[in-house]
Amino acid sequence: MTALSKELPIDMLYPLNEAALISKTDLNGVITFVNKEFCRILGYSEEELLGKTHVFLNSHVHSTEFFQAMWETIARGENWHGEICNRSKSGQLYWLNTSIFPILDKTTGQVQSYIGIRFDITEKKRLESELQSQKMQYDSVIESTDGFWQLNSEGRFIDVSECYCRLSGYSEKELLGMMISDLEANDHKGDLMYQISTLSGTTSDAVNSKVFESMHQRKDSTHWFVEILISYYPNHNNFYVFLRDISKRKLNESEQSALQQQLNHLQKLESIGRLTAGIAHDFNNILASILGYNELNKYAAEDMPDSSLKTDILHNSEQVEVAGSRAADLIKKMLTYCRQDEISKSDTTIELTDVLRKILVMLQEILPSSITIETDFLENTYVTIDETDLYQIIVNLFVNARDALNKTIGTIKLGVSLVDSPPQVCSACQEKINGKFVEIKISDSGSGINADKLSRIFEPFFTTKEVGKGTGLGLSVVSGIIHKMDGHIIVESEIGKGTTFQLLLP
Ligand SMILES: Nc1ncnc2c1ncn2[C@@H]1O[C@H](COP(=O)(O)OP(=O)(O)OP(=O)(O)O)[C@@H](O)[C@H]1O
Ligand SMILES: [Mg+2]
Known part of the structure; x- marks a missing residue:
């Protein structure tokens, strides 16, 4: 305390002493002074610290080269500023924004001792690293999808991922000036706006999500199928949209269903063909016998003496012949159809x-x-x-x-x-x-x-x-x-x- 109060006006000393961790060491780094804040943060008493070097506060976060460079700077009589991580008595790590000032002898100009002033930035460092890891998580999620958008409630882009730009063929600048409906294929225009309106229509504060499929159009007018996960954040009135390219899956599905349809069709035709052939063949035999007996009836009637009965029988047998020839035509058609395999x-x-x-x-x-x-x-x-x-x-x-x-x-x-x-x-x-x-x-x-x-x-x-x-x-x-x-x-x-x-x- 005495060492500092000699060099600083007292009114400036008080707030500094309250806010900062202050220490003084000799040329070998042996601690000759620590303030209360230093002891409070690092958990040691003044007695435990005096006469020791800073080495026992080492967190092993920094390399030897780091400390070497620091010592070289201050030994030359220059001030050193940086962030140092120290270990407290309880083993907890503290990040301290540190400035070390060499104190020079007024007459010889030689370094006499060093004063360190440190501010606790542990909380700031924690937030920074949390943010960094969140950003990494966020980036990795975005990278793992085929596209990401942030949209406002009017369906305008606030943000688009690089990957979507690549897949759609549009630049980020172009996309930021477009509406989402500009990206949808003609038959699907309005799909996303519809989902936006249903999601934002909810009164709850909770995040609301939906998954659906749609067809998009690339800049070169070709189409691609996308699976879309859209989430509405009511507090921001924003929509976060993740897209997945499902064109390959869709193509396989449609090819498979076309093949299946073709197969069903062929199987149906085959069974109809077999049935028709059977009916036509048997019916042909039956028809031959009907027409044969009709012919016999006609001959018998022709031998009858003229009467209205004879006329009726001959007329009826003629009708049987007419209908019979129509049936024969039909059978012929059926057989033509069935015998296509033989053509x-x-x-x-x-x-x-x-x-x-x-x-x-x-x-x-x-x-x-x-x-x-x-x-x-x-x-x-x-x-x-x-x-x-x-x-x-x-x-x-x-x-x-x-x-x-x-x-x-x-x-x-x-x-x-x-x-x-x-x-x-x-x-x-x-x-x-x-x-x-x-x-x-x-x-x-x-x-x-x-x-x-x-x-x-x-x-x-x-x-x-x-x-x-x-x-x-x-x-x-x-x-x-x-x-x-x-x-x-x-x-x-x-x-x-x-x-x-x-x-x-x-
Ligand atoms: N040019 C056409 N205009 C309108 N409908 C048609 C035409 N050609 C075919 N069709 C429809 O297709 C059906 C099937 O035709 P298809 O020629 O196989 O049988 P059909 O004409 O009904 O009977 P058939 O030809 O065996 O005497 C018809 O019944 C009809 O409904
Ligand atoms: Mg016809």
Whole structure:
């Protein structure tokens, strides 16, 4: 105390003495003075400290080089400032913001002793390290996700992570000027704003979170699936959003479900085929016997003397014949459908437009005059297909178009061209297709097909026509032949506008 009071005015000494840990040492670092605060913080009595060096307060937090540099500085007569961690008597660590002042002899200018003034910054250091570890945790969480945003209640960005910038293709600067809806794919616009409005609508003070999936659009307009965890912090009126790229998972899911659908479809067709074959075969035998006995009845009646009974029997047997021939037609259709497996791939190549013109001449017979046929043919187009198969296909599609026009005035267009198909899915077999094809296109301006029926039109026996008018086998046969030729079918339809069948042949 005496040493300091000689050099400092007394009114400045008091607050300093209360706030700081003050000590004085000789040139060897042996403590010659400590104030009360020094003893209080480090837990030693004055007696325990005097005559000792600072070494026994060493926390081993600092290196030898650290103390060496400090000693070199003060031994040169220069002041030293730094943060030192000391160990108290109870073993607790204290961080002290320390300044050491060499005291010089006024006459010789030589260092005589050192005065240390320290302030306890342990609490500040603790907060700093806590903050640092929180920041590290926060950074590692953000790094482990594919994106992080902080949003205000209007859905504007306050913060975006580097990773999201990388994945979305936008710079941080661009994103900070955007709304979240700018990042959502068209069908998903408003997903996040909707979640924001439901989360911020709660009255509770608690943090509220939700997880949902959405589709986003990158800067280059490509789409990606994201899983979003959004949390609302009512006290800040802010939203914290974590995103995960789930595009791969979604792609696998959709590929698997498409494959499963295709498999189910094939299994269904196979069992229908087997059933149909069985029925057609047995029914054919029964029909043969019905028609045979009918024939015998007819002969017997013809030998009868003329009477109204004879006339009636002959008339009835004629009706049996008419119905029988319709049944035989049906069986023929059923057998055609079932025997598709047996159809071998044609090896005859035909010039398409030539054959189509011939078929059109025949078709004029069955189409009413209210229907106009328009053609647009690319001449000299060759495909490998059996002529009778092509006839079956075109007649089936024209009859369907005629029925869709339902006696109203309308047009059926028939076109032949070469196309480069974009990636799309065959309407009948659901396989992904693209590449170059010969296209036969049949469009009508008829009733159109609604979406839930459109997915079923290739199913065998699916018909919307009244009993006796349609068997629902026409398109099954068409699809069977086209696929036998390694071709595919794309159907587009709009209610009230009409339907287009694109037959794509390799
Ligand atoms: N061009 C079209 N316009 C509107 N609906 C159509 C068209 N083509 C087919 N359809 C619908 O698809 C169903 C199935 O057609 P499909 O040719 O397989 O059987 P169908 O015509 O009902 O009977 P079938 O051809 O065996 O006599 C039809 O009943 C009809 O509802
Ligand atoms: Mg039909």
